[in-house]
Amino acid sequence: MGWVVFGIVTWLLGWRINSYLSHQPRTRFTALAVPVIFGLTIVVLWECAVRGFEINPVLLPAPTAIALKFATSIPTLWQDFVQTVIKGAMSGYILGCGAAFLTALVIDRFPFLRRGLLPVGNFVAALPIIGMAPIMVMWFGFDWQSKAAVVVIMVFFPMLVNTVEGLQATDHMQRDLMRTYGSSYKQTLFKLRLPAAMPFVFNGLKISTTLALIGAIVAEFFGSPIKGMGFRISTEVGRLALDMVWAEIVVAALAGSLFYGGVALLEKSVTFWHPSQRKSR
Amino acid sequence: MRNIGPILTVVAAIFVLWYAGAVALNASWAYDKAKRANVEITFSEMVADTMQQKKPKLPAPHQVGKEIWKTTGEMVAKGRAFSKRSLIYHSWITLSATLLGFAMGTALGVSLSVGIVYNRTMDMSVMPWVIASQTIPILAIAPMIIVVLNAIGISGLLPKAVISMYLSFFPVVVGMVKGLRSPDHMMVDQMKTWSATKGQEFWKLRLPSSMPFLFPSLKVAMAASLVGAIVGELPTGAVAGLGARLLAGSYYGQTIQIWSALITAAALAAALVAIIGVIQKVVLKRMGMA
Known part of the structure; x- marks a missing residue:
């Protein structure tokens, strides 16, 4: 019972601190501290609930148990990470986004194609493309190549739609100005339209980071060699070793946030001129 | 509505690509079968075969359409719309x-x-x-x-x-x-x-x-x-x-x-x-x- 009381007290204390901090003037410190405190109190509450109510570790392992499992099985986790994230998701992400970007440049030259492909692309982007996974596994085998293929088709359409939209983002005045300078198609593309498209391109790239990881992990549910995050999750769930599953989820969360954060940092340095990136005041 | 022409063109192109892909991907199996049966097949026979294999690498659109109809419309016609095969x-x-x-x-x-x-x-x-x-x-x-x-x-x-x-x-x-x-x-x-x-x-x-x-x-x-x-x-x-x-x-x-x-x-x-x-x-x- 002591654990439960301790958990609730910690929660209330954390909430009070947050409530105090959030009514202070907003600074960088409070903007960072409040969510961190909130996250920590949740972890403490979780730990106390598991201990206090003596929840079966098969149902919900405590955070400390997960951390312990994580620390002791780093080689396995690293191997799974390389198989799924580096080989599967990354290669598919680069191929898919690159192909979509080039396709968008071609589509943009032909208005007829643009009017036809854009609605179709928008439509396809809303479909459950993840269902292609078993087909890709059949075509490209169990190893990472099939995962990369799933990732390619998952990221292709969101990226395509965003890039095509971005290439339209310049207005008539700007394009007319380029024409009065007597610039060629190439010059207009590289000096005006591509830079102007960058916020949209990065939007597509950011959406695609999560899709890439999801594609690579779920594709492994349909068959994979004996390594990989999706494989590990599905087999360890079968053995009811939930602490290992949670450890894999921590890896997935870390990989996802780092991947997204990396692209966001790149965006910041490329589109520093865009209003959404400028510092307020 | 002025987009309808381009959209239909793109959709038609997708179907053409799909059929072409079906022929390309299923061809090797068609040739294999012919080789095992010790018969020479012409190109047109090969194409015909790729359209109707039982377990093709890439089924042709009409095969998929037929399967969908078989497991929806026909089931309804038989009054077994909610059987496990539907x-x-x-x-x-x-x-x-x-x-x-x-x-x-x-x-x-x-x-x-x-x-x-x-x-x-x-x-x-x-x-x-x-x-x-x-x-x-x-x-x-x-x-x-x-x-x-x-x-x-x-x-x-x-x-x-x-x-x-x-x-x-x-x-x-x-x-x-x-x-x-x-x-x-x-x-x-x-x-x-x-x-x-x-x-x-x-x-x-x-x-x-x-x-x-x-x-x-x-x-x-x-x-x-x-x-x-x-x-x-x-x-x-x-x-x-x-x-x-x-x-x-x-x-x-x-x-x-x-x-x-x-x-x-x-x-x-x-x-x-x-x-x-x-x-x-x-x-x-x-x-x-x-």
């Missing part, structure tokens, strides 16, 4: 989980966004986590949710709906927070001069002006919810539903079955999103926003 039955299983998850996700998302907009502490503590959680491949926890809920005696529809809810509530939160905050200072001040209460401000100003933001999020949420339901059916061991059809098909190499489940899922997604689109048009029109 795609209507499997679609219904998936659809019910999708809709339940979508409803739960929308309810959760809307209430969370109201909390975020009206409570500063909640805004600062929860919102960063909501955004951060979008960068995490949440779908990875689907098998665990199914097994854990199963262990405490909850099985069937609800575990899948929970996954759908989890996937669909983020877009709703993000869209609704933006929408509820969309009235500018002038409008909020106007409400104040009319001495409106907090409740009146919510019902008469904030909620109506959030509608244009809500519907696009609902479309995203619906698509995500369907994906959640399909993936949620994978770890249960291929019992029922479109995801189960995909998994069973991949176990037994039944490519035609995989493709027909896939096309059905796509049609389902398109129909659901289109329904929301219609509701959006009607609602926004009656509210004088479109």
